[in-house]
Amino acid sequence: MASSSDPPPSSRHHTYDRKQKSLGLLCTNFLSLYNRDDVRVVGLDDAAGRLGVERRRIYDIVNVLESIGVLQRKAKNQYTWKGFGAIPVALQELKEEGLWQNSQEGGNEDTKVSDEEDEDESLSQPTGSQGESLSQPTGSQNDILNPNSAFPRSLKNDRREKSLALLTQNFVKLFVCSNLEMISLDDAARLLLGDAYNSSTMRTKVRRLYDIANVLTSMNLIEKTHTTDTRKPAFRWLGLKGKTWNEASLSRKRAFGNDVTNISFGRNRTDSFMGGDFSQNLKKQKTMENDSGLCQDDKNNMKQKQSYQFGPFAPAYVSKAGTSENKVKQVHDWESLATEHCPQYQNQALKELYSHYMEAWKSWYSEVAGKRSTQVL
């Protein structure tokens, strides 16, 4: 349990560095620790122990990671490691779910929709390939923006509504479903609250968003910046459009002051959130507009360092280089994984998306591995 350095409140030296305790760093370490080809399950106790943090913090991380598809609760104190490969699918689902919800939006919806969580029968399969239950396109935790609450909710649902997990998903939907690509946590909170944002509720919500933003940032799904003109801090969605997957994590070049690639979006007034123009088309297979001028250079950049060399860590299902036949197999792994995760999306679009994404993750990971010397053992 307790060992190594601790924060003795009144210690001579030992500059208690708050940054070393950030959720973001913890998340990075967490990922480094479990992103191995031989990891299938993650025990919370184990994680807390290995990472040297309190249980409470593990819950925070695990909750948001699960929202992104990286983990999935399997049993008490135990999660299944799904890996980065599950992210694209998870995001796609969030997008569809979000778009659908938008289309439902009207004067007063509420009505609590349906609900009842999906039974999710425990199809406990020994080891090996597990079944997964992503078949149902809809019907999972929904009810999202604008809770418009005021009634004594299920009480049970109420808790769920305020969970970090749901908040994470809604936060992500904000990016994935709208044409917004940058937003301040302040606005996000206001938006997600939908109603009276008492300075009190607001504060709490923002605190939570900071937590979420920190772990999403550590995964490079978002990035912190400022609004084009104003100096207002905000977060930009990096997500699927592999923007600066390599550069972003480096961020050691701090000499320049104008590296801010090109913020293509001229107007990013954080006013017209919803109600803007949503391509209300659930199930459209038009991938997210790619190359719009953002990442063209990066592609080159990425290409030239094609020789990734995973350090101590390597994406799951990508065995450390070795036999040559292994190599051939690797190439197809992500593919089979994709279909395995979501058989309903076997279209070319998703495939490419997936492929591109995995490449991004690979390079990103080698970056992180080399940069931070995860002090985990």
Next chain:
DNA sequence: TTTTCCCGCCATGTG
């Protein structure tokens, strides 16, 4: 000062 956001109390859920 304001912005970030860590810490851990303690309500709630589960077995």
Next chain:
DNA sequence: CACATGGCGGGAAAA
């Protein structure tokens, strides 16, 4: 009941 989860907000370290 004990133990697992995880809201929630005080308040202190960074801008």
